[in-house]
Amino acid sequence: MPTLSRTGRSTSWPDIAVSRSGKTPERCLRNLQFDTGKRLRRQMMAVTDQFNFDGELSDNVRTRFFINGEWCAPKGSEEFELVSPITEEVIFRLPAASIEDAGAAVKVARDAFDTGSWACSPSVERAVVLRRIASEMRDRLALFGRLWTAQVGAPSWFASQFTGIAPAYFDFYADLISQSSFEDERTVPTGRVKVVREPVGVCALIVPWNAPLVLLTQKLAAALAAGCTVVAKPSPETPLDALVLAECVAAAGLPPGVFNVVPAGREVGDWLIRQPMIDKVSFTGSTVAGKHIAQVCANRLARVSLELGGKSASVICDDADIGAWIANVAPFTMPFSGQICFSQTRVLVPRKRHDEFMSAYVRAIDGMKVGSPWDPDTMIGPVATSNQYRRVLDFIDVAKREGANPVIGGGRAPGHEHGYFVAPTVFDNVHSDMTIAREEVFGPVVSIICHDGDEDAIRIANDSLYGLSGTIFSADIGRAERIARRIRTGNLTVNGLQLDPSIPFGGFKQSGIGREGGPEGLETFTETKAIYFPAV
Template identity: 35%
Template sequence: MSAKVLSNIEIEIPHPNHLFIGGRWEVPQSSESVDVLNSANGEVLSSLPEPSVADADLAVARARAAFESGPWPRMSVDERIESVLLLRRAIEARLPDITRAWALEAGMPVSTGSAFGEAIMVLIDDAINIAKTVKLRERRTTALGEVEIRHEPVGVMLGILTYNGPLIEFAFTAIPALLVGNPVIVKLPPENRMIGHFLASAVEEAGLPDGLVSVMTAGTEVSKHLVAHKDISLVHFTGGTEIGADVAAVSAQRLARVTLELGGKSAAIVADDIPLDQAVPLLLGGMATYQGQQCVALTRILVSDERHDELVERLIKGLEAIEIGDPLNPEISYGPMPSARIRDRSEGFIKRAVEQGAVVATGGRRPAAFKGGFYLEPTLLTNVTEDMEVAQTEIFGPVFSVMRYRDIDDAVRITNNTPYGLLSAIFTNDDAVAWDVAGRVQVGAFAINGSSPCLTAPYGGVKASGYGRVGGAEGLLELTNVKQIVLPAGQ
């Protein structure tokens, strides 16, 4: 099926009338469908099926059967790696289609989406390499006897992923879960409906065992049903903190294991010694990538009184130089928001910030050049104080605040003065200052003269940014149960 829009845009979606449940394309158990809109103009791209609770139940039943009686949990790691390599190859072959679909339905510029595609392959390869080397079985001599320690599959994992990085999250959640023997149900958000079909077609091509993987793009009702399902043993949730707290509370009723990768309010401390020619390009990259829709986006820029005006001037110049346009244009790095709802949410934060005393230094408008679509200019706010909503709440959009600090100790205090603790950064050429601040900031990841975490090392948040880790051997082992087998004396 091809869906035409705007005269020349076509995209062929695999199995547009079916759902991918337990390794098979199935006719949906409901007739409900949802229009997929082009984020650049608001026009309909396609209409795809909406999964129902009954479809979700079928996915869980097949996954549970794959865990209880299927071959996958009982395979060797090497055998599972062989199948995952086939999946890797199938995903890589579809990256151009996935990147294009991401641009159309969620506003991800193809220039950025292509770079993310390369990162996806790195993450899959890293998970495979870790699975080859990590010890899932070992003998130990303890003070009370000989034991064998085994890391075994836990059960069915539900991965609830977000629209700003669905395949990156698939790579650091679902792939490790599969490698250690767990069946997986991947729940994508409504903004990734087309991507879901391309991902499912990759799983189909890989020929994984029956029931092992389901890919569902669904709304709130199905998500809540899956989180509460008695046969879901592991839940990985990426998303907002309030919903994450609900996920944890519901899962706790049956003591299901949960990993939460939640919101952030990342601060960038600009020290007085760093040349602004060095710092500003790095800051802009950490702010405006994918229209600020990253949980680690640098949304609070902390600067001393002495350098405040100069930094603001340079940031204004940098943000205003960003060319806004069609996300399918490879020359464009800043596109629309995925939907009117998401754009309107950012606009609400801007409006309330101004009512509380903030000043819009640049941006804050819908670009006049676009008749349709969900565009919003990158927005820089000044005169922002710590108590303002815009300084305390994750926005997940192109709204950035410049805040003043008195000295480095004050900057550390401001950085820690939010509920969140995902990522923060310092920009300085003074090693002593950098390492001192890194030790005092309460986050799961800290960057020195950078703006991103390392996803091939253990990554996650503290405080209201969640708990549990993905990446590295630690992330893989979190997806296992630990069993001790006591050996007979003398053996």
């Protein structure tokens, strides 16, 4: 099963992060085992050119929506402007869906579910279609990676690799439902009972801009595997990934109405979550928006899954190999300029090893190339939007006023007069009550917090509104596991950082409700029904 894995032997930072020869950081890429072989490496090299929207995207993707298996002209006249985070200039315009467009998508999704052509199809037949979707996606991996870079500035090496996990979700769920009956029979004193898992119904999938393809596919693959129908609303900043995915779905032979795409803004999203024909809402985004969605869904008792904010802690024990931590986790303290939910933004360091750690970590961060995300050597590109840029700089200013010490960075990246470039920033002398240690910044900003032993580290790690991800480094695996079991966080890795489509991902506390990935992710798109057969 493909994995996002940072586990492995200790390696010096230049081997991991920045190839001095001008080539892509190969070891970093090898550890991201989403897709292997020559094809992905060829696609990766193609990412270095600028994106040609007219030449690389079909007319359907550029001008229409995907509704009921067809490419439909917009009913309104509103447009999105895509702004390059590199130049701050408008680079593309495309239609924005209206409530009327969204209403048409909801209606056909409802009709498609109620007629049962997909929901009632045998799971082995659904698995065949899922595998076809995965295959179509793999043929477009280079395009998906380039789109991510063009729209929001994801570094090209990161985008080309990370997109490889997206088709793996379809493969995983295809395998899972091929081996699952969706029911089991139980004996009770009065007879027997069949307990059946049925699709929850019509699902609204609302995804953010930071990882638009992967976050949509981890929801969509599970929803389709369960037999649901879907209306997807991608973010205004990244509307194109879902439309290219619709081309994959159409080529794979998914029945009309089962998957529909309406790129739209907040107004349409708010309309969608209130619709009685929508049985379930699955949302990834900010905790503030997630709370609003939860309240709306609660009023009508609609099913809801939420994958929200994080302030993940990386716990370094006093016996840890600092070099191994630098090799395996340092790049993921601020991946994609810190705009990934599992970024390890709180680093908990043994007080007695503080100076040793800071010397190694600051040297590593200082070696990260900041620049154009199209350059395969770039580790830190711009943040995605002007709003995000201002937000990150505001957090940096607050941290300074509260007494945190910026040992590196602390403002706009030098040498970049245009674009939303923030210098990689590491704050030392951080305490858990500081804003920078409590709020999700979503930028290349890391807090270093000293601890005085395992109990203190556990206390600090748990002193957060969030509980999404985390890492623990120790030479004693048993010790690391004991710490992991006491941290209120949904996903923890010992001596590395790993994700996998077969494993549930989600958070405790204000990091969300429900899980995505694994069998648990499939269950969230089903309802349980018990059918009794009394003894004669």
